[in-house]
Amino acid sequence: MRRATKIGLTVAALAIACAAAGWALTSPNRLSAEELAALPEGNAAAGERIFWAGGCASCHAAPQASGEAMLQLAGGVELESAFGTFVAPNISSDPDHGIGGWTASDFANAVRRGVAPDGQHYYPAFPYTSYSRMSDRDVADLFAFMQTLPAAASDAPAHRVSFPFTVRRGIGLWKRLYLNEQPQVALSGASEEAVRGQYLVEALGHCGECHTPRAVTGGLETDRWLGGRPNITPAGDIANWSETDIAYYLESGFTPDFDSAGGRMAAVVRNMARLPAEDREAIAAYLKAVPPVESQAESEEAAD
Structure with a gap:
């Protein structure tokens, strides 16, 4: 009986240790306080160039949008993949449906680390694995420019993905393989x-x-x-x-x-x-x- 108890306790301890390790490995890796403090004041005029170079409107404007409508970032473009269909969200200046309520730190963590303000991992359909190499200046300027764009009071449709890809916590492991600044x-x-x-x-x-x-x-x-x-x-x-x-x-x-x-x-x-x-x-x-x-x-x- 004692032997069985010891085995049971050992298995339980290993399970707890594995769960703790898994939780740590999949946790969001945000920018440090020092990195966030180094973000300069954004220049909206300079940020327009970054906006077009980054292709933001190609995914986040409405499908088939053109002209001035390219600056209305209500989202809705669908990106099909082997893992499901991802839909670009609203990133307009609307505080409730877009990113109008975000801080520069929220934006930097999203763009360079793929982490939402609430700590949730973004799917890598959002190309933060590339944006992770952006300079502090360009991140700040882009955010300043995007805050000048029209607000869109609507939500884009939800992603269409199946289990296990609905478990976003697992993206933390994926990031350890593919997210870097080199x-x-x-x-x-x-x-x-x-x-x-x-x-x-x-x-x-x-x-x-x-x-x-x-x-x-x-x-x-x-x-x-x-x-x-x-x-x-x-x-x-x-x-x-x-x-x-x-x-x-x-x-x-x-x-x-x-x-x-x-x-x-x-x-x-x-x-x-x-x-x-x-x-x-x-x-x-x-x-x-x-x-x-x-x-x-x-x-x-x-x-x-």
């Missing part, structure tokens, strides 16, 4: 322009979220950075494009072969066209400087 690639000997482009692509533009293959867990396969479909590395689908070609495409949507951007890329071009020319040129310089990745189809043929 550059995705090392640019040895790259120009200052390419280095600036790296920030625009890897952080603000979050280009890798669409152009990098994903593992079954939904995380990016960073060893194939930007080598997805389409592959936008120097060995991929734009291998024959010059930096001028890339910059012009980002401004106009026209390829060197006189084709035009379609699908979600059309929205990206509308955003990129609002940036200064030097930003598009920096992006082009970075895309020519990243390590080449062989296209997946070519890799499969070589394996055969």
